[in-house]
Every structure is written in structure tokens, then in C-alpha cells.
Amino acid sequence: MASAGSKTRTSPWQAWGISRSPWVYHLATGTCNNCDIELLDCLTPRYDLERFGIKLVGSPRHADVLMVTGMMNRKCLPRFIAVCRQVPKPYIIVALGACGANKGIFHDSYNTVGPVERVVREIMKEDTIVVNVPGCPPKPEAIILGVVKGLKLLQERRR
Amino acid sequence: MRYVLELVIYPGFIFATAVGLLTSWFERKVSALVQWRKGPPVLQPLYDLVKLAGKETLVSERANSAGFLLAPFLGFAGAIVASLILWNANLGRSFLGDSIVLLYLLVLPALAVILGGLASGNPIAILGATRELKLVLAYEVPLVLAVIVAILKADSLLLHRLGNTITIGSLSGVLAFFVALLAVQVKLGFAPFDIAEAETELIAGPYIEYSGPPLAVFKLTHAMLLFILPLFLVTLFLGGIDFRGLGWLWGILKYLGVVLAIVLIKNTNPRLRIDQAIRFFWRYGLGLALLALVLAIIGDQVGLRWL
Numbered sequence: 001m002a003s004a005g006s007k008t009r010t011s012p013w014q015a016w017g018i019s020r021s022p023w024v025y026h027l028a029t030g031t032c033n034n035c036d037i038e039l040l041d042c043l044t045p046r047y048d049l050e051r052f053g054i055k056l057v058g059s060p061r062h063a064d065v066l067m068v069t070g071m072m073n074r075k076c077l078p079r080f081i082a083v084c085r086q087v088p089k090p091y092i093i094v095a096l097g098a099c100g101a102n103k104g105i106f107h108d109s110y111n112t113v114g115p116v117e118r119v120v121r122e123i124m125k126e127d128t129i130v131v132n133v134p135g136c137p138p139k140p141e142a143i144i145l146g147v148v149k150g151l152k153l154l155q156e157r158r159r
Numbered sequence: 160m161r162y163v164l165e166l167v168i169y170p171g172f173i174f175a176t177a178v179g180l181l182t183s184w185f186e187r188k189v190s191a192l193v194q195w196r197k198g199p200p201v202l203q204p205l206y207d208l209v210k211l212a213g214k215e216t217l218v219s220e221r222a223n224s225a226g227f228l229l230a231p232f233l234g235f236a237g238a239i240v241a242s243l244i245l246w247n248a249n250l251g252r253s254f255l256g257d258s259i260v261l262l263y264l265l266v267l268p269a270l271a272v273i274l275g276g277l278a279s280g281n282p283i284a285i286l287g288a289t290r291e292l293k294l295v296l297a298y299e300v301p302l303v304l305a306v307i308v309a310i311l312k313a314d315s316l317l318l319h320r321l322g323n324t325i326t327i328g329s330l331s332g333v334l335a336f337f338v339a340l341l342a343v344q345v346k347l348g349f350a351p352f353d354i355a356e357a358e359t360e361l362i363a364g365p366y367i368e369y370s371g372p373p374l375a376v377f378k379l380t381h382a383m384l385l386f387i388l389p390l391f392l393v394t395l396f397l398g399g400i401d402f403r404g405l406g407w408l409w410g411i412l413k414y415l416g417v418v419l420a421i422v423l424i425k426n427t428n429p430r431l432r433i434d435q436a437i438r439f440f441w442r443y444g445l446g447l448a449l450l451a452l453v454l455a456i457i458g459d460q461v462g463l464r465w466l
């Protein structure tokens with residue numbers, strides 16, 4: 001595991017490989033379930049993400065993209081951190097929906113510890129790329145765009 | 160030196176990998192077309208491998224790290240040698256009893272999956288590994304009986320001679336081919352027999368703890384098996400690949416036909432439970448294979464070639 005605050009280094013060919021076959025692991029941290037359904041819509045024949053090599057995998061150990069939905073409640077926080085530690089580096093996190101990006105309609109809930117990006121930066125103290133995809137829920141096109149932007153960032157950050 | 164070259168380049172590692180990855184793409188493309196999608200680009204299996212090679216290798220605390228990391232290579236070695244023997248037999252170079260050696264080598268990948276799953280120390284992986292073990296016990300006997308039918312028909316243990324006999328031209332041959340096709344389906348871990356890695360219940364089964372390069376080796380082994388096993392069926396039952404004249408084109412067609420059959424079975428069947436699969440193989444699989452064997456023996460004794 002990268003130590004706190006260190007810059008994660010990604011060599012060009014690693015970033016290239018990931019951008020060619022990003023495998024997605026889906027993690028729900030207290031959602032209304034709509035974003036999760038929208039993510040599944042991405043995998044239907046209409047959008048056919050396998051064209052870009054995107055595949056939904058069942059184990060975080062196989063993942064390259066951590067797709068996080070929901071407003072991150074207190075119970076989910078330790079689980080989220082545990083899953084992040086299990087994803088082999090390099091990887092990117094995509095925070096899906098208004099909830100993932102800035103707590104959305106749950107913004108004044110007693111139970112939320114805040115948007116995904118804050119958790120990664122302030123609680124986990126890591127510099128993993130986090131892409132926020134707003135929308136309640138975001139359209140499949142927006143989800144695809146989010147993944148693409150994250151992969152671009154990963155390629156730009158190689159040095 | 161010649162052997163090393165053969166092992167690494169032509170019929171061995173690189174050749175088998177290339178054909179296997181292409182077949183793997185073919186499988187994914189056909190699945191996509193069946194589901195009315197467009198499917199991945201040709202090089203997608205290669206991209207997956209490159210990507211996996213660049214990822215971090217994680218070994219969980221509870222794993223036996225030596226067994227965990229070495230297991231993928233066991234299956235990989237088995238697959239390389241199997242492809243070497245099979246391709247050489249089709250080229251006409253065969254040694255006594257290579258069909259039996261091949262049967263043993265083809266168990267190695269399954270054994271590697273079982274070992275890796277058990278060594279990873281994850282309860283779900285162990286569940287997957289035991290399922291794989293049960294499946295091996297279920298399909299291996301019918302498969303061997305089916306191979307014996309082919310051997311009886313060809314009257315030889317040499318793979319080369321087996322390859323020159325069109326076993327499927329007889330009634331017992333058809334039955335044996337059917338049983339062997341189903342056994343190959345299990346060996347490849349495709350639906351309806353993807354019980355060991357059942358995505359929806361066991362997540363990824365024995366592979367669940369694997370990440371990065373070891374997972375890439377498993378994927379590579381699977382791609383090579385996708386080349387070896389259909390070729391094995393073609394050699395044993397469909398008369399092999401003949402390299403004289405335009406025979407190789409006909410051979411490739413036969414190979415693609417078998418792959419297509421496997422993929423279509425995969426795409427049109429739901430997953431069985433483990434007990435259903437074992438009952439299926441021990442009751443119907445074994446029954447059909449025994450029937451084929453008896454028919455073949457009778458045909459051999461009485462002199463009826465079509466039996």
C-alpha cells in the first residue's frame with residue numbers, strides 16, 4: 001500500500017493497459033438504489049460497454065475502476081476503506097451520482113460522513129484519482145464519460 | 160535446442176497463446192452477437208493480459224503464498240505441453256501412448272485451479288475449489304470412456320492415427336463425441352457447467368483472491384485451453400487437421416465449428432447446481448459413454464463399421 005500522502009506512480013504502459021480494459025467493481029455505500037440500476041443500464045446491449053473492454057467484475061482484486069454509489073454512511077465507511085485497500089494499484093475511483101459527489105439529497109443527514117472524495121483525501125489520506133459524476137441518477141452516457149475522463153487523468157499523471 | 164524452440168515458439172507457448180487469444184475473442188464476439196451487441200475489438204483479450212500484467216500482486220494474509228503464486232504456473236505448463244503434443248500429432252509426429260499423456264496433461268489446469276483456490280485461504284475460493292474437484296470427478300470417467308471409443312475405432316493409441324480416423328462417422332462415435340463435448344464444456348468452465356466460478360453466487364470462485372500477473376497467467380491458461388480442447392475434439396473425433404493441399408482450410412472450419420458449438424451451448428443454457436451436474440454426468444454421461452463403448456466393441460467384433 002502506498003504510504004499516506006505519497007504520489008502514486010503509474011508507468012505509461014500500465015495506464016495504457018487500464019484504459020484499454022477497465023474492469024469495474026461496483027460498491028454501494030448507502031444509496032437509494034437508482035444509481036446502481038443506472039450503472040446496470042450501462043451494461044445492457046444498448047450501450048454495450050464490452051466494446052471498450054469494460055466489464056463488471058465481482059471481486060475488488062480484479063478491479064481497475066471502483067464505482068462508488070451512495071452518500072457513504074457511517075456503517076459503510078470501514079467497509080469502503082477495506083475494499084479500497086484490496087484493489088490492486090493503479091486504479092481510479094468514480095463517485096457516482098449527486099450522493100457520491102456531494103451527498104446529494106442526504107446532505108444534512110446525521111449518518112453521512114461525506115462525499116467520496118473527502119473520505120479518500122481526508123480520512124484515507126490517499127491521492128487516488130476520484131472522478132465525480134453528478135446527476136440524480138446520472139445518465140449512462142455521463143457514467144461512460146466519467147470513466148473516460150478518469151482514465152485520461154490516469155494517463156496524464158504518469159510522471 | 161530444437162525442443163526449446165518448439166516449446167516456446169511454434170507449436171508451444173507463443174503459437175498456442177496467439178491462437179487461443181484469437182479464439183477467446185471469437186468466443187466473446189459470438190456471445191455478443193447472440194445478445195444483439197457489437198462485442199469487443201479483436202485484440203481485447205490481449206489488452207486484458209497486458210493490463211493484468213501491470214497491476215499489483217496482492218497476497219492475502221491467510222494465504223499460503225508459495226502455493227498461491229505457483230499454482231497458476233502448474234496449469235500453464237500443462238497447457239503448453241498439451242498444445243505441443245496435440246499440434247505435433249496433427250503434423251504427423253506422434254509417439255506411443257501420447258493420447259494417454261494428453262489426458263493426464265489436460266487435468267493439470269483444473270488441478271491448478273483447485274490448488275490455487277485452496278491455497279488462497281478465502282472461504283469462497285475454497286468452496287469454488289471443492290466444486291471444481293467434484294466436477295473433475297464427475298466428468299473425467301465419461302471423458303476417458305469416450306476417448307476409449309475413439310481409440311477402439313482407430314485401433315491405435317497414437318494420436319496421429321486417431322487424427323486420421325473419422326470416428327464420428329459411426330453411431331458410437333456420435334454418442335462419444337457428444338459426451339466429450341459436454342466434458343470439454345466443463346473443462347472450459349462455461350455455462351451450464353460454470354459452477355466453480357459461478358459469478359452470481361461465488362463471485363469468481365477459486366480466482367477471487369488473485370490479482371495482477373497470477374490472474375493473467377490463469378487467463379492465459381484459459382485462452383490456451385480454448386485452443387487445445389476444441390482441437391482435441393477435432394483430432395479425436397472429426398478426423399484432425401490435414402496439412403496436405405487445402406486440407407488445413409477444412410481443418411480450420413472443423414475447429415471453428417466445434418468452438419461455435421461450445422459457445423452456443425454456453426449462451427443458451429442456465430447454470431446447473433453442483434448436485435445436478437454430478438448426477439447428469441454420472442447418470443446420463445456415463446450411461447451414454449458406456450453405451451457408445453459397448454456399441455463400438457460389438458461393431459468391432461461383428462465387423463459393422465457404422466456401429
Ligand code: SF4
Pocket residue numbers: 030031032033034035069070096097098099100104105135136137138
Ligand atoms: S444520486 Fe440520486 S439516484 Fe443516485 S443514489 Fe443518490 S439519491 Fe439515489
